Every structure is written in C-alpha cells, then in structure tokens.
Amino acid sequence: MENFVVSARKYRPQEFDTVVGQSHITDTLDHAIENNQLAQALLFCGPRGVGKTTCARILARKINEKDGSTSEDNFAYNIFELDAASNNSVDDIRNLTDQVRFAPQVGKYKIYIIDEVHMLSSAAFNAFLKTLEEPPEHAIFILATTEKHKIIPTILSRCQIYDFKRIQIEDIQSHLKGIAEKEKVNYEEDALFLIAQKADGALRDALSIFDRMVTFSQNNITLEKTAEVLNILDYDQYLNIADLAKENKIPEVLSAFNEIVKKGFDPHIFIAGLGSHFRDLMMAKNPMTLALIEVGEKSKQKYSEQSKNWSAQDVIDAVEICNHADINYKNSKNPRLTVEIALMQLSSLNQNSLDSKKKNS
Ligand SMILES: Nc1ncnc2c1ncn2[C@@H]1O[C@H](COP(=O)(O)OP(=O)(O)OP(=O)(O)O)[C@@H](O)[C@H]1O
Ligand SMILES: [Mg+2]
Structure with missing residues (x-):
C-alpha cells in the first residue's frame, strides 16, 4: 500500500506566495528581508492551524538564502527548531542559549x-530573557504561539509582533478546490464551502476534514455526505421544513422534525439553526444583503428562490418564533414540546393572515 500522507503535510507551503490569507504578514516579511530590516526577534501569534510554523520555516530558509548559503545542508545546519511544548524547562533553554553564543560555521x-x-516555564522564560535582550548579531529568533496573552510583557516588548488571522471561508474553499483538483477528487462546491465553514478559520482543520471526507465519500465529496459526516443539518432540511411550513402542513413539519431528532440531532441546535435559516431568508430577499449569507453559491440560489415565497413580515415573525423557542428551550420542562409549538406556529403564519383577510372581506 502506498504511504498515505495527510494533506496538511503534503500541502505545507514552501514559499510565501502559496501561503493563504496572510499576505499582510508575508509581504511585510518579504520587504523586511529585501531591505535588511528584519528584527532579531519576531513573534508569530494567532489561532491554531493558520500558518505560523509554516511561515517561520519559510522565513528561516529565506534568511539563509539571502545570506548566500544555499545548499540544503546549510539550511539544516543554521536553522534550529525547539518545540517548547515538550522542551519547556530551564535546562532546555540553557542548552539553547549556550549554543546561540557561537557564530555559525557557514553563512x-x-x-x-x-x-x-507560551509553554515555557516561567523560569525558562526568565533564562531566555537575557539572550533575547542582547542577542549576538548572528542570531535571529522566531517565536510562535497561539496564546499571546500568556507571554510575559518583557518578552513581548522585545519582539516584533506579527498577528496571524483566521482564514476567510472563501479562501479556504478555493484552497481546498485546488487540492481536490490535484488529487483528482470529485466535489460539490458547496460541500467544500461547508468544510471551510466548519474549520472556523483554521486551514489545518479544513484539510483534515477534507481528508476524512475523501475517504468517507470515496473521492466524491457531496454536500449531503459532508453534512452527514460533520453532523450538521443539511441546508436542504431547513429549506424543506420552511417549504412545508409555508404550505401549512403541520403534520409533515412535525414528522420531518421527528426524523431529524431520530438521527440524533439536538432539538435545541435544530431550532436555533432554523432561526438562522429564516434570518438568511430575510437576507436573501434583497441583493444588497445576499452576500451576508454564509453558504455556498448553489445553496444561495435556493435561499433566493425560497425567499420569494415569503413575505418580509412572515419572515420576521418566523425568526421571532424560533428565537423565542431557542431562549425558552433550556428552562422548559418539556423542551421538545417547546420546539414543536414553534413549528406549529411557523406552519400557521400565513394561515393567520389568510384568516384575517377572510374576516376583513
Ligand atoms: N495560511 C496557510 N496557507 C496554506 N496552508 C496552510 C496555512 N495555514 C495552515 N496551512 C496548512 O496547515 C498545516 C499546518 O499549518 P501550521 O503548522 O503552519 O499552523 P500553525 O499556525 O503553526 O498551527 P499551530 O498553532 O497549531 O501550531 C500546514 O502544513 C498547511 O498544510
Ligand atoms: Mg505551529
């Protein structure tokens, strides 16, 4: 069997221009190298899986390249990586600071x-401080952390700080698209969107969900399968419930809800999700707000279609009904009933307006 390499490793960028969504950092670093303005201590901070370690390695290599010592071996020779998570004692840091004093043999x-x-013990931090305060000219430190607030101010103030951002859903989606194409995996765009959304800004998470989906779906990633694996209610389920409610089909709505609960979905998450669905319908009613819906393009079309059947007032009422059930859910002795009442009310919305029309005529 061929050795399987997870995508997060296989697709670790080797150059700044393939790093996704951090151009505010990569551009600055590029310029700093060009103009010899690189600080001696840099701190890369930001959420997990957004490219900190990747950029640290690229930067280290680039500094060496600039330096003219270009053979592979020299890189390895002049770049030292310490994982503070497992080497966090004073002795580990002393080992390191002892080495720092000697100039490189090449380059x-x-x-x-x-x-x-951030995992360094406070004694280790203190031992490090001296070196960081007056580093020898040949030393450059690149520190990386997800927890900037745990770094003592005396260290922070000695570093040039680079804040990495969570990566935008669209950027993650298009990155996944590129990989899917290279790996010859079939995909639905909206499925990749859902993965990107679930990854919550972390590209590494997106890639590992992607790998899981490749295996599960046997190279054919559909929205439906992705929603199933991620245990997310498919947009289509909400679209369906809203359609049924629109037609006042109370029994059908209640049994659709029952099916969803039977699959193991939490009714609370369901009703909150349905509330968001109606919020999205409101956004879909106008091209100005259509962009505020966080779903893939194809699903957006469906929202647009559905929103035409709903009056603005009914959508507002629907959002309120769901919101009310969401708020009351935790305090209710019979939370399932709370959701069912909401569903019955939703399915009676235009019924009420029809009734009042009848009365008025
Ligand atoms: N901005 C990015 N562009 C392209 N790939 C990325 C990016 N961020 C993360 N990745 C992918 O995720 C993997 C892990 O990224 P990396 O180790 O740089 O994250 P990190 O920010 O150091 O995370 P952690 O805080 O968990 O250490 C990379 O190998 C790469 O495949
Ligand atoms: Mg890292």
Whole structure:
C-alpha cells in the first residue's frame, strides 16, 4: 500500500506566495528581508492551524538564502527548531542559549524557531530573557504561539509582533478546490464551502476534514455526505421544513422534525439553526444583503428562490418564533414540546393572515 500522507503535510507551503490569507504578514516579511530590516526577534501569534510554523520555516530558509548559503545542508545546519511544548524547562533553554553564543560555521545567521513558546516555564522564560535582550548579531529568533496573552510583557516588548488571522471561508474553499483538483477528487462546491465553514478559520482543520471526507465519500465529496459526516443539518432540511411550513402542513413539519431528532440531532441546535435559516431568508430577499449569507453559491440560489415565497413580515415573525423557542428551550420542562409549538406556529403564519383577510372581506 502506498504511504498515505495527510494533506496538511503534503500541502505545507514552501514559499510565501502559496501561503493563504496572510499576505499582510508575508509581504511585510518579504520587504523586511529585501531591505535588511528584519528584527532579531519576531513573534508569530494567532489561532491554531493558520500558518505560523509554516511561515517561520519559510522565513528561516529565506534568511539563509539571502545570506548566500544555499545548499540544503546549510539550511539544516543554521536553522534550529525547539518545540517548547515538550522542551519547556530551564535546562532546555540553557542548552539553547549556550549554543546561540557561537557564530555559525557557514553563512551569517543562526535562526532559532521556538514553537509553542507560551509553554515555557516561567523560569525558562526568565533564562531566555537575557539572550533575547542582547542577542549576538548572528542570531535571529522566531517565536510562535497561539496564546499571546500568556507571554510575559518583557518578552513581548522585545519582539516584533506579527498577528496571524483566521482564514476567510472563501479562501479556504478555493484552497481546498485546488487540492481536490490535484488529487483528482470529485466535489460539490458547496460541500467544500461547508468544510471551510466548519474549520472556523483554521486551514489545518479544513484539510483534515477534507481528508476524512475523501475517504468517507470515496473521492466524491457531496454536500449531503459532508453534512452527514460533520453532523450538521443539511441546508436542504431547513429549506424543506420552511417549504412545508409555508404550505401549512403541520403534520409533515412535525414528522420531518421527528426524523431529524431520530438521527440524533439536538432539538435545541435544530431550532436555533432554523432561526438562522429564516434570518438568511430575510437576507436573501434583497441583493444588497445576499452576500451576508454564509453558504455556498448553489445553496444561495435556493435561499433566493425560497425567499420569494415569503413575505418580509412572515419572515420576521418566523425568526421571532424560533428565537423565542431557542431562549425558552433550556428552562422548559418539556423542551421538545417547546420546539414543536414553534413549528406549529411557523406552519400557521400565513394561515393567520389568510384568516384575517377572510374576516376583513
Ligand atoms: N495560511 C496557510 N496557507 C496554506 N496552508 C496552510 C496555512 N495555514 C495552515 N496551512 C496548512 O496547515 C498545516 C499546518 O499549518 P501550521 O503548522 O503552519 O499552523 P500553525 O499556525 O503553526 O498551527 P499551530 O498553532 O497549531 O501550531 C500546514 O502544513 C498547511 O498544510
Ligand atoms: Mg505551529
């Protein structure tokens, strides 16, 4: 069997221009290298899986390249990585600071990448401080962390700080698209959107969900299967419930809800999700707000279609009904009934307006 390499490793960018969504950082670093304005201590912080370690390695390599020492071996020689998560004692740091004093045998710089730097013990931090305060000219430190608030101010103030951002859903989606095409995986765009959305800004998470989906779906990633694996209610389920409610089909709505609960979905999440669905319908009613819906393009079309059948007032009422049930859910002695009442009310919305029309005529 061929060795399977997870996508997060296989597709770790090797150059700044393939790093997704962090151009505010990669551009700055590029310029800093060009103009010899790189600080001696840099701190990369931001959420997990957004490219901190990746950028630290690219930067380290680039500094060496600039330095003219270009053979593979020299890179390895002048770049030192310390994972502070497992080497967090004073002794580990002393080992490192002892080495730092010696100039590199080849090239101009020695680059130290200290990953997960927030894990250093406070004694280790203090031991490090001295070196960081007056680093030898040949030393460059790149620190990386997800928890900037755990870094003591004396360290922070000695570093040039780079804040990495969560990556935008669309950027993750198009990155996944590129990989799917390279790997010859069939996909529905909206399925990749859903994965990107679920990853919550972390590209590594997106890639590992993607790998899971490739295996589960046997190279054919559909929205339906993705929703199933991620245990997310498919948009279509909400669209369906809203259609049934529109036609006042109370029994059908209640049994659709029952099916959803039977699949193991939490009724509370369901009713909150239905509330968001009606919120999205409101946004879909106008091209100005259509962009505020966070779903894939194809699903957006469906929202647009459905929103035409709903009056603005009915949508507002629907959002309120769901919101009310959402708020009351936790305090209700019979939470399922709370959701069912909401569904019955939703299915009677235009019924009421029909009744009042009849009365008025
Ligand atoms: N901005 C990005 N562009 C392209 N790929 C990325 C990006 N961020 C993360 N990845 C992918 O995720 C993997 C992990 O990224 P990386 O190790 O750089 O994250 P990190 O920010 O250091 O995360 P952690 O805080 O968990 O250490 C990379 O190998 C790469 O495949
Ligand atoms: Mg990292």
